[in-house]
Amino acid sequence: MEKKDKIRLGLAIGTLGIVYGDIGTSPLYVMKSIVASNGGLNHVSEDYIIGSLSLIFWTLTLLTSIKYVIIALRADNHGEGGIFSLYALVRKRGKWLIIPAMIGGAALLADGVLTPAVTVTSAIEGLEEIPTFEALFTGNTTLIVIIVIVILSCIFFMQRYGTMFIGRIFGPTMLIWFSILGILGIINILGDLSIFRAFSPYYAVELLFSDQNKAGFLILGSVFLATTGAEALYSDLGHVGRKNIYITWPFVKVCLILNYFGQGAWILSLKKIDDPFVNPFFQSMPEPFIMYGVLIATLAAIIASQSLITGAYTLVSEAIALNLLPRLNIRYPSETKGQVYIPAVTGVLWIACVGVVLYFQDSSHMEAAYGLSITVTMLMTTILLFQFLLQKGFSVITTTAILMTFGVLEFAFFISSAAKFMHGGFVAVIIAVVIMALMYIWFTGYYIKSKLVKSVPIKKFIPSLTKLKDDGAYPKFAHNLVYLTSNRNPARVEHAVMASILDKRPKRADVYWFVNVQVVDGPYAAYYTVESFDTDFVVRVQLKLGFRVEQDINVFLHQIAKDLISKGKLAQQKRKYSTATNRTLGDFCFVLVQDELSTEADLTNWQRSIMKMKLFIKRFTTSPESWFGLEYSDVQLENVPLYLSKKKTRKIREVN
Structure with a gap:
């Protein structure tokens, strides 16, 4: 095998571990x-079984294969996917598009809370199916809950060290997992090849209207669990x-379908049932293999949980850059590209996951909450x-047809999942609403300030800055005095910035820098303009x-x-005293102006x-110097009242 082929094979195997953890563990609980x-x-x-399998097959085909693999993957933002990357592509088409972006992002983060709890619990419950451990675990919910919490705690704890080691076994483990799913499916299907009738959509439609289906259209809430990882695939x-x-994806889909069909064939082969609520996934395995099945299922569940957690980090970091969430401390635990660790997110997710496990106790109850958010x-x-396709020049008829097809299908799944609201779905809603409220407060507060805060033209103050620069009566504050401004107009800054330089204690410097950081659509763009x-x-x-x-501002x-010095646009700033020879830059002092709401x-x-x-939430977020990479720089903090537009004040008069 040539080197290129080995690299391509390695990337494909790695993809199995990174992308398909969520959707790959769905066979644990769907049937x-x-x-x-x-x-x-x-x-x-x-x-009933044939119709259910037909619903699963066509759901995976329409939602995952067609919508996400064929259509959504083409909506990439310089190689990046996910709902926030998609929003960044189309946000110029209308300000209102921030609403679906916030709702979708909040719901996806809520899903990140539920997925680890559901998958790990479903895998550990397989211990009840092992004859050796049946007496110990059957009905012993407390012991299962303890094991699940320990596993989840270990998963979250190791985030701070990075996932390079686990990353090496992600792909091979999931390759084994999907191969086992396919092989087990084939073994069971060989006993009843008539199960392939489920490929016909006729049986799916018939089941929805059949008297044998006690749940009616609400069965879609359970069927939908088979495709919950489709959004993660795009992300x-x-x-x-x-x-x-x-x-x-073709390999993954074939293995999933074979396993679902195999579970269905096993159910149809039953003659006598002692326990009507057994898990077909584990029971359809050969009895000597169940113990190994539980072990590999637990590993797959851990991988699925890990993928959702790292996905949550990516989602939060993108939301921060789009001013949808407050700045949080972001760390980079390894040299792996794109790998981040956000302590605050880890803590919140861990508490929420453990809370979900303690509240629901078993996977059957968790499934009621799972699926609604996604x-x-x-x-x-x-x-x-829909907006992306219009932007790309597709006809209104074509894009509307696509919108209606997937919109109607997903709305039907939403209604069927919403019917479980009182049975646990409210948990997903509460989590999503809390995240959505946080996004709304932060985003709205950002625009209230950016629209109403007073700004001034820099050029108007050039004479004053010139006099101050040359006025030896004032001690030099810094060679380079840097202010970070949120004003995107290259000719203006906030009035508070100029007031800090001229009105408070006049700050004499050789060079005055006014720096604005703008997040652009390209995920890895890095360029600048100068005036x-x-x-x-x-x-x-x-x-x-x-x-x-x-945003390492100091380095940039x-x-x-x-x-600028090399181009002659800035005078050299030779240092008399320095540990470096021939240093051409003086010291930099960064002044960060912090807002306080004025009465x-x-x-x-x-x-x-x-x-x-917004200002209350800001107290619990990372400091500006940490966010902008200024921890080891000379930083001055100044508090200024946030007047926005000043209202009339009552005059006070003296009396005898």
Whole structure:
């Protein structure tokens, strides 16, 4: 095998571990949920099983294969996928598109809480099916819950060290897992080849209207669990690339379908049933293999959980860059590209996952909550895909047909999942609503400030800055005085910035820098523009960074300063004292102006409430110096009242 072929094979195997953990563990609970929704194995007929399998097959085909693999993967943002990358592509088409982006992102993060709990619990419950451990685990919910919590805690704890070691076994483990799924399916199918009738959509439609289906259309809530990992498939586009997903998805789908059909054939082969609520996934295995099946299922569940956690990190970091979430401390535990670790997210996810396990106790109850949030995400993705296709020049008729097809299908799944609201679905809704509220507060507060805060033209203050620069009566504050500004207009800055330089304690410097960081659509973009106002001491820098680029302002600014000096646009700043020889840059002092809401701010009650909540949340987020990579730089913090637009104040008069 040539080297290129080995690399291609290695990437394909790696893709199995990174992309398909969620959807790959669905066989653990899908058929169990479908059977339980009809009253157990004693109450299912041949037509019911065939119809259910047909629904699973066509759901995987329409939603996963066609919508995500064929259509959504083409909506890549410079190689990145996911709902926030898609929003970044189409946001210029309308400000309202932030709404489906926020709803979908919040629902997807809620799914990240439920997936680890459901998958690990379903795998560990397989211990009840092993004859050796049956007496110990059957009915012993407490012991299963303890084991699940220990496993989940270990998964979350190891995030701080990175996942390079586990990453090496992700792919091979999932290759073994999918191979086992396919082989077990084939073994069971050989006993009843008539199961392949389920390929016909006739049986799917017939089941929805059949009297044998006690759940009616609500059976779709259980069927939908088979495709819950489809959104993660799109989100992981940037990790593995479109080509690797194209190569591996046919293998994954065949193995999944074979296993579902195999479980169905096993159910139809039953003559006498002692326990109508057994899990077909484990019971359809040869008895000596069940112990190994539980072990490999647990490993697959851990991988699925790990993938969802790292996906949550990526989602949160993108939301931060799009001003949808507050800045959080982001760490990079390894040299692996794109791997991040967010301690705050880890802590919240761990507490939420453990809470879900303690509340529901078993996977059957968790399934009621699982699926509802991801149907919402899929609906929101469909809306954004509609805008993307229009932007790409597809006809309104074609895009509307696609919107209606997937919209109606996903809405049906949403309604069937929403019917489980009181049986556990409310947990997913509560989690998603909390995240959505946080996004709304942060995003709205950002725009209230950016639209109403007072700004001034830099050029107007050039004479004052010139006099201050040359005024020896004031001690030099810094060679390079840097202010970070949120104003994107290259000719203006906030009034508070100029007030800090001229009105507080006049700050004399050789060069005044005004730096704005703008997040652009390209995930790894990194470029800048400069305006010097015909001077060699006032520099307005516009940094344009992709939403996946670390905002290390100190490093970028030193590079820019050296570029300007080499071009003769900035005077050399030779240092008399320095540990480095021939140093051409002086010291940099960064002044960070922090907002405080003034009682004089002219705001509506609603705006004031939003701003108060935003500033309150800000207290618990990472510091500005940490976020901008200035931990080891000279940083001055200044608090200024956030007036926005100043209202009239009552005059006070003296009396005798």
